Amino acid sequence: MKIEKKIIQELGQLTVLDNNNNATPLASLWEKQKTVLIFVRHFG
């Protein structure tokens, strides 16, 4: 499976929340080093 860089650029604009409800832009996660994003189904 492939995904376009354009989609990753859009992804980087989105934010995720930490346990204190603070929003973090996704792009900030990978700007310093290669990053593995693991999207899990739920916290069950």
Next chain:
Amino acid sequence: MICRRQVVDIQEQMDTFNQLNVRIVVIGNGFPNFIEGFRNDTGYTGDLYTDPSLKSYQLLNFKNSVSSLLGFKTIKSAVHALSTGYLQKGIQGDALQQGGVVVIDSAGVPVYFYANSEAGDHAPLNDIIQACS
């Protein structure tokens, strides 16, 4: 039970990822106050976030349907998860939402992508490590 097992498997390889200078980020879709419970249950020490809006899941085109819940791989990994002690507790988040993995380099270029086909289907750990090497 199934998604926890995946995170435990990742945790076991954390030294490998650290040596490769790769950051591991787990993203769920439940409420933020469930993050610590998930960390305690899995022993996961890496970054942990949540996207209750599901926008990131939708952008990556991860499946969200009843048909993706049950299939052969679901049963196979449920047996594996049960046999290794990872019972599913209450579901926090969208029960129909599937996940996946994307590896992104520091220039924002995707070097690996995997969308789960059904519950219990995960990116092979060796493929993730290879994409990080």
